[in-house]
Amino acid sequence: MTFRQARYDEPFIKDLQSRTTFEMLSEDYDDSIVPATMRNASPNVPEIPEYDVVRHFTRLSQMNYSVDTGFYPLGSCTMKFNPKYADKIASMPLFSEIHPLRPEWSVQGTLQVMFELQEYLKEISDMDEVTLQPLAGAQGELTGVLVIRKYFELRGELSKRREIVVPDSAHGTNPASAAMGGFEVVEIPSNDEGLVDLDALRYAVTDRTAALMITNPNTLGIFDHNILEIAEIVHSKGALLYYDGANLNAILGITSPGLMGFDVVHFNLHKTFATPHGGGGPGAAPVAVRRNLADLIPGPIVRKGESGYYLDNRNSKLGKIASFYGSFGVLLRAWSYIKRNGSDDLKMNSYRAVLNANYLAKKISSDVRISHPGLKKHEVVASSEESGRRALDIAKFIIDAGMHAPTVYFPLIVKEALMIEPTETVTKKDMDDFANLIHEAVSLSPEELRALPVNTASGRLDDVKAAKELILKR
Numbered sequence: 001m002t003f004r005q006a007r008y009d010e011p012f013i014k015d016l017q018s019r020t021t022f023e024m025l026s027e028d029y030d031d032s033i034v035p036a037t038m039r040n041a042s043p044n045v046p047e048i049p050e051y052d053v054v055r056h057f058t059r060l061s062q063m064n065y066s067v068d069t070g071f072y073p074l075g076s077c078t079m080k081f082n083p084k085y086a087d088k089i090a091s092m093p094l095f096s097e098i099h100p101l102r103p104e105w106s107v108q109g110t111l112q113v114m115f116e117l118q119e120y121l122k123e124i125s126d127m128d129e130v131t132l133q134p135l136a137g138a139q140g141e142l143t144g145v146l147v148i149r150k151y152f153e154l155r156g157e158l159s160k161r162r163e164i165v166v167p168d169s170a171h172g173t174n175p176a177s178a179a180m181g182g183f184e185v186v187e188i189p190s191n192d193e194g195l196v197d198l199d200a201l202r203y204a205v206t207d208r209t210a211a212l213m214i215t216n217p218n219t220l221g222i223f224d225h226n227i228l229e230i231a232e233i234v235h236s237k238g239a240l241l242y243y244d245g246a247n248l249n250a251i252l253g254i255t256s257p258g259l260m261g262f263d264v265v266h267f268n269l270h271k272t273f274a275t276p277h278g279g280g281g282p283g284a285a286p287v288a289v290r291r292n293l294a295d296l297i298p299g300p301i302v303r304k305g306e307s308g309y310y311l312d313n314r315n316s317k318l319g320k321i322a323s324f325y326g327s328f329g330v331l332l333r334a335w336s337y338i339k340r341n342g343s344d345d346l347k348m349n350s351y352r353a354v355l356n357a358n359y360l361a362k363k364i365s366s367d368v369r370i371s372h373p374g375l376k377k378h379e380v381v382a383s384s385e386e387s388g389r390r391a392l393d394i395a396k397f398i399i400d401a402g403m404h405a406p407t408v409y410f411p412l413i414v415k416e417a418l419m420i421e422p423t424e425t426v427t428k429k430d431m432d433d434f435a436n437l438i439h440e441a442v443s444l445s446p447e448e449l450r451a452l453p454v455n456t457a458s459g460r461l462d463d464v465k466a467a468k469e470l471i472l473k474r
């Protein structure tokens with residue numbers, strides 16, 4: 001691969017004072033004709049013509065790497081290709097220019113999209129009620145945790161049920177959401193296979209437990225085949241089971257959170273359904289629940305009545321979690337993706353994602369250790385520890401060669417972790433190129449690796465300084 005990255009010495013936009021000659025001349029205009037009381041001081045904003053703004057952002061985009069320019073193997077972040085028809089539908093003025101306060105009769109098509117998406121998500125998850133409100137995976141988790149909290153509050157058990165159990169392989173947002181929802185977090189270890197340690201679970205789940213939060217397949221890309229036993233352990237103590245659906249891409253149409261015994265689920269639509277995850281948003285994380293929790297999820301929920309679709313703004317016992325109707329653009333992309341694929345292709349996408357992860361695992365296994373034995377689902381975690389090369393340095397090598405790096409140092413239970421999620425939208429050639437880069441990286445000395453990158457627009461950042469001296473504006 002020959003790597004070329006655009007390099008511009010691009011200033012901050014506030015330093016781009018590039019006024020036109022006409023605007024400069026216009027400063028000399030005599031505006032004394034306007035009474036002083038009607039004259040405003042000029043607002044303090046940069047004076048930049050539209051074409052310079054467009055050129056500024058175009059230049060920045062040319063220095064960038066994206067799913068539209070190449071393979072983006074971030075594990076856990078699911079950066080699969082974002083189909084253009086979904087973007088096109090989301091950009092249609094009929095949808096994008098609707099005012100959120102428009103009367104229901106005038107936005108029946110939009111309500112139909114939301115209604116159908118609710119129905120699709122119920123079918124995919126085998127759950128009974130869905131709210132489309134939450135705006136990101138972490139917010140979906142918080143919503144789910146608050147639903148669980150309300151459930152126990154209404155049963156008069158909240159003072160007793162103070163704990164949420166989380167496996168040590170969990171995504172960091174899980175314990176954070178549990179704590180934000182007012183619970184204590186109890187962490188349990190994984191066993192040698194990367195699965196929940198059942199003895200530790202039996203010990204941890206007591207009548208103080210409100211819920212177990214878990215993702216399956218987990219962040220190691222491993223499907224926990226003990227899930228029905230896990231559900232039984234949790235339910236036998238009167239606690240609930242929360243499904244972090246961020247890894248749903250691996251199981252679409254093959255199994256479901258409902259079949260596995262879960263009570264509350266969030267979906268990361270911005271991972272599985274046509275919006276790539278990384279890059280800071282926007283996201284959408286609808287939450288689905290079983291019938292006994294249906295009154296607790298935030299509205300509005302779209303219903304279909306005799307005279308059309310309407311918003312059920314029922315007084316959810318939880319109140320609202322986001323303004324208006326959630327991230328409608330992301331919901332719309334997910335709806336069009338599900339509709340376009342249909343159940344057979346969604347299932348096939350999951351098979352492809354799993355096949356690709358296992359192909360890649362095999363290809364890199366002679367250069368880096370695959371973290372746990374056995375078949376993987378959608379993603380694979382490798383460790384560069386034994387190769388004597390740091391995961392960070394391997395990542396910099398891959399970036400220097402013109403490909404995006406995988407996620408590094410997550411999950412925390414694997415040392416020098418490289419977490420790779422090829423997804424179904426990757427070619428065999430991309431995966432072979434990636435595996436070759438891993439091979440080349442471990443063939444370089446640690447010192448040679450540390451000198452990289454040299455081909456990129458920015459050199460190696462001082463991570464510690466960046467984390468400790470957060471200066472977000474100049």
Ligand SMILES: Cc1ncc(COP(=O)(O)O)c(C=O)c1O
Nearest residue numbers: 076077136137138171173246283
């Ligand atoms: C397993 C898992 N859970 C939860 C999340 C949180 O999702 P979000 O980043 O949208 O808040 C992620 C995000 O990568 C994830 O991978």
